[in-house]
Amino acid sequence: MDGGVTRKGPVTSSQVARRAGVSQSAVSRTFTPGASISPATRAKVLAAAKELGYRPNAIARSLITSRSRIIAVVMAYLENLFYPDVLEELGRRLAAEDYHVLLFTGFKDRDSDPVFDQLMQYRVDGIILASTSLSSDLSEECAAAGIPVVLFNRTTERDAVSSVTSENREGARRLADFLVAGGHKRFAFISGLQNSSTNRDRYEGFRDGLKSHGIEDLTVQTGNFSRSEAETAARTILSAPERPDAIFVANDHMAVAVMDVARYEFGLSIPQDLSIVGYDDVGPSRWPSYDITTVSQPIDTMVDAAVRILMDQITSGLIEPVHELLPGELIVRSSARKPRSGLETVNGRTIYRSGDGL
Amino acid sequence: MDGGVTRKGPVTSSQVARRAGVSQSAVSRTFTPGASISPATRAKVLAAAKELGYRPNAIARSLITSRSRIIAVVMAYLENLFYPDVLEELGRRLAAEDYHVLLFTGFKDRDSDPVFDQLMQYRVDGIILASTSLSSDLSEECAAAGIPVVLFNRTTERDAVSSVTSENREGARRLADFLVAGGHKRFAFISGLQNSSTNRDRYEGFRDGLKSHGIEDLTVQTGNFSRSEAETAARTILSAPERPDAIFVANDHMAVAVMDVARYEFGLSIPQDLSIVGYDDVGPSRWPSYDITTVSQPIDTMVDAAVRILMDQITSGLIEPVHELLPGELIVRSSARKPRSGLETVNGRTIYRSGDGL
């Protein structure tokens, strides 16, 4: 049934070579783009390869070229839909470059050391770190090992390693402008992880934005980017005697939870009794039940930048940290009272650009 | 600064050997569990390894052992939160077994052929197929290549390849019982992908369940497991002159969209005007805004089973298809009118078990 071929594991290039009556080198060259091979032998090899069902062994190839064509993607958790979205786009973009994704997920952020070990063992060609709270040692360690690293949606103080983020500070400042213009008086902020740069930027941008309108008071509670902690934070804030009339939640993932608490536990109407704004423009913020006013992060562009940075560093061999900072838009929906002016409609979306110079 | 060590790529076992004053074999044995090595030399090697920052090269090891310790996970899209949840759990379980995840995502289901090529090239030790509509050839092809394959949340007619699913037919039948017991009269079904076994089972279970109560009428529209198509389907169904009073949506991902359409486009109250039930018990179904009555899929148990099947087949070397069929629970929430009796509370959740024998 097998045509007499003794089935023992996958077919090797030598077997194909014998079948085609050429050398193993010829087979290798057939599958190496740009190698020196004549059309005639190439055809012979391809025929034999097809006949035997040959596929080059990527492992063996990696050993020789010291290029695995594998990119490690580290995402501690996928609960926030933002990350699956990123992951999917990463899969697409990297596949287009003929790279593959080795995914590290489902672990607590603190035990990242074993993760680092695995990364190194597989000799990945590059690393994308999209976990918010990874010990920043990890990134430095990788960089020190000479592997290109890109922090995704996160930066680090020491700029030894590249990063791709969106203009969180500017976006948050614009949200402050928007809320103030909408006539809000009492503000609260539900924060993400304290030690994440993203959270810090969003907080400071919002705080500074309010300040520039002469507003110093800002109630802050911690949500740690987690749904349940955000719920707790919301309960605390909404139980206070002087309840705020606007809450900025550090990301949409938490904002959804906060809206549910406000509506179903406190019986509040949004945005009549309370305005809520978020960040990311992730799936559920577009659903009619939430319809959240938020700042979008340009996932496609960000992924694009991250992949490009990696490819550049891999091919050039020199690792010079790049910091890409991409713009987002304030998308106006119905979870917050709107200002009378300043709204524009672009591509069917209503957006808000603060009166910068005003 | 480097202590005179010429930095040229990662450290090899030979370098460690020289440093420790032993043979390369000794180094290898130090890092091979169960190998014959004395505590003394082992210590010497470990010291030298630490000093040089040595990590075994998994690529080279794979070449020799013909075990990559990599499992390919194929998930065409991650829009439905069910899949990220599965992915995260898979990451956890496989890491515990010292395996890693090579993720294939972000591609249209039809062009799975290149995916297959990549799989083969990396000599993955096993494959988990969680894409609903992959050409079933793919699985067969992998199986033919002697690589253990597990279909996740999906089966195939020809049982050449293993699968892990939950009792979709039984769950859907129970939903029918539940809705009938709740006094509903006119039923609709919004289906997933026509050619997926999961969709077929849920449809047939629901249909048969209704039949056993003497109900033959069932309006069917196609949603293809996509949010936007589900919206369209919902519009069609809800615009009909004789609007149904109960809709079973083939998964929660679509059910959420259907609820939004019903409420915000048709102004219906749920469950007063219309009952909606779904399947999967995925994140948003637990959110207060939706609070969907649904059948849970036991993700942890399913992942567990899938990993166990792969590990068994990898270690034993013989690939005998296994079909694991795990039970779910009908979780009663507020998106559908409830029957007067038959509800139980277990671990704080209200569940419904149809009067089987009655």
Added chain:
DNA sequence: TACACATTTGCATACGTATGCAAATGTCAA
């Protein structure tokens, strides 16, 4: 001390591919 035996060690080789180098073949003009 001498012996039998168990444990540890190093040598040599294999895994499947890529690639520098020299030999072989093809191409073209004189």
Added chain:
DNA sequence: TTGACATTTGCATACGTATGCAAATGTGTA
């Protein structure tokens, strides 16, 4: 037909590790 040159081919080797085998060392008994 010959020579100069470009293209193609095969040989041999290297990548970094694991492992069978034989040599070397350690352990215990008589």
